[in-house]
Amino acid sequence: MSPYAVIAAGFAAIFGSALLIDLAARHGWTSLRPAGEAAHAILRGRVGRWLLMLGWLWTGFHFLAR
Incomplete structure (x- = not known):
């Protein structure tokens, strides 16, 4: 696996996590x-x-x- 693929996967994971946290906050599933x-x-x-x-x-x- 190339370094570029690792970096791209890391950014995708961070973006996906931020999106899930924001969606959970908007639906009231968390106190965030x-x-x-x-x-x-x-x-x-x-x-x-x-x-x-x-x-x-x-x-x-x-x-x-x-």
């Missing part, structure tokens, strides 16, 4: 909140906005830039 509500809570404060922006920059720089 949906992703939109979590993002809204993070973006409410200035520090949260900066941390989210830095997280997106880090993700883009390390994983998406080729």
